[in-house]
Amino acid sequence: MPRSITIADAKRRDAQVEIVSPAKGEPVQWIERDSRAPLHVERLVKQTERTTYAALLAARGSDPAAVGEALVGGDPELDLEQVGRRLGRATRVWVGPEGQILHAARVLEVIVGPDGVERSRRDFVDVEATVGEEMPAVPWTGRLMGKDEVVRRFALGRKLQLRHVNGLTFDFLFEMAARLHQEDKLLVVGSGPRGQGPLVFQTNGTPFRGFLEGRVEGEAYRLVLHLSNLELRRAARPTDASGG
Numbered sequence: 001m002p003r004s005i006t007i008a009d010a011k012r013r014d015a016q017v018e019i020v021s022p023a024k025g026e027p028v029q030w031i032e033r034d035s036r037a038p039l040h041v042e043r044l045v046k047q048t049e050r051t052t053y054a055a056l057l058a059a060r061g062s063d064p065a066a067v068g069e070a071l072v073g074g075d076p077e078l079d080l081e082q083v084g085r086r087l088g089r090a091t092r093v094w095v096g097p098e099g100q101i102l103h104a105a106r107v108l109e110v111i112v113g114p115d116g117v118e119r120s121r122r123d124f125v126d127v128e129a130t131v132g133e134e135m136p137a138v139p140w141t142g143r144l145m146g147k148d149e150v151v152r153r154f155a156l157g158r159k160l161q162l163r164h165v166n167g168l169t170f171d172f173l174f175e176m177a178a179r180l181h182q183e184d185k186l187l188v189v190g191s192g193p194r195g196q197g198p199l200v201f202q203t204n205g206t207p208f209r210g211f212l213e214g215r216v217e218g219e220a221y222r223l224v225l226h227l228s229n230l231e232l233r234r235a236a237r238p239t240d241a242s243g244g
Contacts, residue, residue: 002163003201006137010179014137015172018163019225043087048079049099127207130191130200138210140176141195144185150211154228158208162223177221180214186226187212199227 008014030039049055053067056076060066070076094102107124131138150156164170180187189210191197198207208227215222 004133004165005131005162006133006135007162008137008139009172009176010140010142012140013172015169016133016165017169017173018165019160020163022159022161043090045082045085045087047077048082051077051079051083053077127200127204129202129205130197132201136191136193138189138191138199139193139195141188141190143188143195144183145188145211146185147213150186150226153232154209154211155230155232156211156226156228157230158227160225160227162212162225173223174216174219174221176212177214177223178216180212180223181216187214189225 002018002020004016005019006014006016031037032039056067056070057064060070094105096102108121109124110121111119113119129135162173164173189195189199189212191199199210200207206229208229209231211226211228213224213226215224
């Protein structure tokens, strides 16, 4: 089912329009080389809790060298009675550091820096949606960026198409698309009065940056909202200990 959002144009007029994901292509099908019959996927047991590296290490006095010697001398990492069995229907469970099943878990938000080091952790707080039918309109920010600059600075991982619901919203969206098509640039969009907040489409959803692209051809238009949650930055060069 298409969803609705409210969006404003450069004249600060707003309207509710539909957002839809582009149609997906035909799914890839794997077939056998000789018979050309479709492959059947099975879920198999790969490992048990007694054959993990942590279990092997604990059984040998936390000595990695002893684990290496055991792997050379035999196959302690394989449970021949279990490995390769069909898994069938299974239920996912959470386990603790010692392998015990957790019946109640505390959800935390862990902040990790670019270097992979944990910065902080805190109780998880629900993040409410910022875009939707009942939410304030996504404003026209007027901030335009060249297409080349956007694709170099941001990883565009998702896109949505804005679609009219009646004749009035057709004219509304067509005018927006024509303006962007003439500028040949993308409009930076976001939530909030000035469009500086993230676009969150559902509760606890991923926060995105938005880039609106418009195209027109004759009396047809297309408005595509490109979404990104990753900015591409040049990695810092490692500093020499000698200061060089």
